Amino acid sequence: MKENPEFKGKGGDFFVLYLKNILLTIVTFGIYKFWAKVETIKYLYQNTSVYNESFDYHGTGKEAFVGFVKGIFIIGGLGAVWSLINYALTAILGESGSIISVLLLYIGFISAQPLLILGSMRYHYSRTSWSQIRFGFKGNTKEFYFLFIKGAILTGLTFGIYAPWFFTNLSKFYSKSTHMGQRNFKFNGQGGDYFGIFVGGYLLTLFTFGIYSFWWKASMERYYWNNLEFGPIRFKSTISGGQVFLNDITVLAMIIFSLGLAFSWALIKTIKLSFDNLSLEGDPKLEEIVGSLDRDASSISDGVGEAAEALEQVGEMFA
Amino acid sequence: MLNNKYDTFEISCRYYNGINPLPLEGVLFFELMRVRIVFPNTPSDFEEFPLEGFGYDAIKNWRMNGEEVTFGLQEERPDCLMPVFKISRGQETEDIAERISSGRGHMSSLLHFDQKWYVKAFLLMVAIVVSAYFFLNSLDVVHPLVSLKVDSHVGDWVDERLEKEYQVLPSNGINRFLENYTKRLWPEGSPRVNEVKINIIDHQMVNAFALPNGSIYFSRGLLEQAQSPEEVLGVLAHEIAHVRLRHSIRQLIKSVGTILLVRTLIGGTIEEAELAEGLLEVSGGLLVLKYSRELENEADRMAIDQLKDAAIDLGGLADFFRRQYEESEHEKVLEKALWLSTHPSSLERSELFLLEAKSQNKVKKVNLEAEAANWIDFLAANGLKSNQELEADANVKEP
Numbered sequence: 067m068k069e070n071p072e073f074k075g076k077g078g079d080f081f082v083l084y085l086k087n088i089l090l091t092i093v094t095f096g097i098y099k100f101w102a103k104v105e106t107i108k109y110l111y112q113n114t115s116v117y118n119e120s121f122d123y124h125g126t127g128k129e130a131f132v133g134f135v136k137g138i139f140i141i142g143g144l145g146a147v148w149s150l151i152n153y154a155l156t157a158i159l160g161e162s163g164s165i166i167s168v169l170l171l172y173i174g175f176i177s178a179q180p181l182l183i184l185g186s187m188r189y190h191y192s193r194t195s196w197s198q199i200r201f202g203f204k205g206n207t208k209e210f211y212f213l214f215i216k217g218a219i220l221t222g223l224t225f226g227i228y229a230p231w232f233f234t235n236l237s238k239f240y241s242k243s244t245h246m247g248q249r250n251f252k253f254n255g256q257g258g259d260y261f262g263i264f265v266g267g268y269l270l271t272l273f274t275f276g277i278y279s280f281w282w283k284a285s286m287e288r289y290y291w292n293n294l295e296f297g298p299i300r301f302k303s304t305i306s307g308g309q310v311f312l313n314d315i316t317v318l319a320m321i322i323f324s325l326g327l328a329f330s331w332a333l334i335k336t337i338k339l340s341f342d343n344l345s346l347e348g349d350p351k352l353e354e355i356v357g358s359l360d361r362d363a364s365s366i367s368d369g370v371g372e373a374a375e376a377l378e379q380v381g382e383m384f385a
Numbered sequence: 386m387l388n389n390k391y392d393t394f395e396i397s398c399r400y401y402n403g404i405n406p407l408p409l410e411g412v413l414f415f416e417l418m419r420v421r422i423v424f425p426n427t428p429s430d431f432e433e434f435p436l437e438g439f440g441y442d443a444i445k446n447w448r449m450n451g452e453e454v455t456f457g458l459q460e461e462r463p464d465c466l467m468p469v470f471k472i473s474r475g476q477e478t479e480d481i482a483e484r485i486s487s488g489r490g491h492m493s494s495l496l497h498f499d500q501k502w503y504v505k506a507f508l509l510m511v512a513i514v515v516s517a518y519f520f521l522n523s524l525d526v527v528h529p530l531v532s533l534k535v536d537s538h539v540g541d542w543v544d545e546r547l548e549k550e551y552q553v554l555p556s557n558g559i560n561r562f563l564e565n566y567t568k569r570l571w572p573e574g575s576p577r578v579n580e581v582k583i584n585i586i587d588h589q590m591v592n593a594f595a596l597p598n599g600s601i602y603f604s605r606g607l608l609e610q611a612q613s614p615e616e617v618l619g620v621l622a623h624e625i626a627h628v629r630l631r632h633s634i635r636q637l638i639k640s641v642g643t644i645l646l647v648r649t650l651i652g653g654t655i656e657e658a659e660l661a662e663g664l665l666e667v668s669g670g671l672l673v674l675k676y677s678r679e680l681e682n683e684a685d686r687m688a689i690d691q692l693k694d695a696a697i698d699l700g701g702l703a704d705f706f707r708r709q710y711e712e713s714e715h716e717k718v719l720e721k722a723l724w725l726s727t728h729p730s731s732l733e734r735s736e737l738f739l740l741e742a743k744s745q746n747k748v749k750k751v752n753l754e755a756e757a758a759n760w761i762d763f764l765a766a767n768g769l770k771s772n773q774e775l776e777a778d779a780n781v782k783e784p
Contacts, residue, residue: 074451074452076502078502078503079502081502082502082505082506085509085510085513088509088513088649089509089513089516092513092517093516096645096649112450113450113451119406120450120453124461124463124467126461129463193463197401197406198402198406198466198467198469247406326651352407353405355405355406356404357404357406357466358404359464363464380641
């Protein structure tokens with residue numbers, strides 16, 4: 067049993083949505099941005115279907131905005147605490163106190179990343195559905211921290227050689243933590259296999275002055291999909307380097323010659339390329355799936371991320 | 386127009402309860418006043434919705450999406466499993482949508498007008514240009530909402546950093562001379578006039594600038610290059626105008642607003658539009674530079690009025706800008722690409738001040754304080770050398 071997912075989005079409709087989002091963002095002095103993001107995700111999901119049923123996104127602009135406001139307060143509070151620590155350490159230890167407090171800031175910032183990633187994924191999946199059945203994400207925090215720290219240290223110590231194993235371990239973690247109803251995803255990729263693609267792709271891209279990068283991109287996409295399972299369903303991607311090359315060159319030309327106006331069509335074309343080359347194999351046994359909802363998922367992690375990004379942009383403006 | 390006002394529309398539907406991914410197939414009868422549902426294979430204990438039907442006002446979240454229409458019987462909540470009906474989109478669904486909106490007595494949405502995408506895109510682009518124009522102009526008028534304390538805090542903050550970066554010369558007769566004239570150039574008795582503080586930086590660049598808290602910085606190079614006290618007082622009048630007109634805070638508001646606007650227009654709400662980031666920085670920067678030149682012109686116009694009121698010769702400032710233009714290669718290059726400059730052309734400014742100086746000849750110019758009447762002597766009395774003296778020193782040192 068073979069099934070091809072379908073993406074029905076149209077460049078013109080997406081362009082209108084984009085313009086509508088810009089207009090409302092300007093007249094609301096930026097506040098509509100949160101609703102605009104949600105509308106964009108909704109458009110992309112609602113136009114994607116498999117087994118004749120479409121995906122959907124149930125998050126709202128209000129949730130995203132509330133998350134952002136909470137994020138601002140959380141970052142503001144943590145910033146105030148750090149300022150006090152910085153003040154105290156500098157008063158006690160002088161310049162070395164100031165260095166210690168900056169180090170503490172970096173450590174705190176890096177330590178918060180896994181938590182924010184998990185929170186954000188949990189919220190995003192809890193608001194995503196296919197055939198009205200919600201997805202969910204139940205990543206174990208301790209396991210993720212261990213993976214994250216181990217991966218970051220080993221990748222650093224091996225000058226990047228460990229990166230393929232880090233990537234496959236993360237993919238395995240993300241997949242097994244993601245579920246629809248009671249059924250989980252599974253990623254079967256092995257670091258060793260990915261290492262070949264990674265090193266081969268890197269070297270060939272280097273020797274061909276970047277031309278092989280399109281083939282490398284295609285092989286990484288195939289590697290990901292061809293190792294993914296959802297219960298009895300197996301995914302298969304047949305995307306080729308030639309297709310990626312042709313698409314990326316066309317898309318770039320479209321954007322350049324239209325002075326950016328054709329980017330909606332470019333984005334839709336790129337998404338369609340991936341979907342046109344993707345198939346699902348196996349009896350899906352949909353009747354076995356029972357939907358559920360993660361009621362505790364919240365938009366705070368996303369909001370903290372948005373708030374941090376906004377503060378970073380403000381910082382850049384004054385730099 | 387409702388085509389079939391009294392008709393009952395019979396439409397196949399799929400019902401999704403959020404628990405089972407396989408929908409229930411059924412038929413919806415959209416009658417005049419109510420909607421009935423018939424599921425041929427419904428279990429007898431099926432009680433998820435009123436089988437006897439519901440009014441049009443019970444229909445929530447009517448959403449047309451491509452070839453499908455989706456709706457529910459509850460207000461959408463992100464943290465609840467929401468059962469929905471899906472039907473195929475067609476002429477009937479347009480009529481039903483009208484029935485739903487007329488039942489509620491309002492238009493469903495102003496932006497859901499039924500037009501081809503390119504008509505919508507064109508109208509939206511026009512609306513975006515108009516709103517962007519009003520948005521940019523609104524940035525010019527919001528500064529009165531910002532307390533003057535913000536000007537002081539921002540200025541104090543920059544003051545601290547400047548004092549660390551540059552050596553500020555101890556206050557001397559030149560500072561006192563300029564502070565005395567500040568009161569004549571800002572005569573309305575504003576309390577802010579007392580906040581003005583003149584500083585001289587020990588640096589050879591030819592520059593002067595004002596901070597929002599009233600600190601005005603002159604570089605040693607500017608004072609040494611000046612040929613007369615009128616030139617320096619002209620620069621002072623221009624810097625005072627920056628403080629009075631709150632140009633720093635206005636520039637800050639305009640810069641932030643412009644960058645946000647350009648970011649919205651190009652980056653929009655789609656993170657994939659990263660390619661446009663370079664374009665964003667350039668276009669935002671150019672708009673900000675244009676505004677900076679407008680503020681310089683505004684400060685020049687106020688300086689002209691101030692100098693005229695104080696009866697100080699405007700020819701001084703005309704000479705200053707003429708010399709700036711003639712002695713600087715940088716100025717000549719920038720004149721050909723003014724859109725890249727923060728300031729208007731020195732040549733144009735010189736001509737403007739010269740023109741105003743001619744009209745000023747009709748009034749009697751005030752005598753400057755005796756001690757500063759001869760600028761070169763005044764500089765020497767305060768430990769600085771004039772440009773001519775510096776050049777002479779350099780010639781003597783050359784073998």
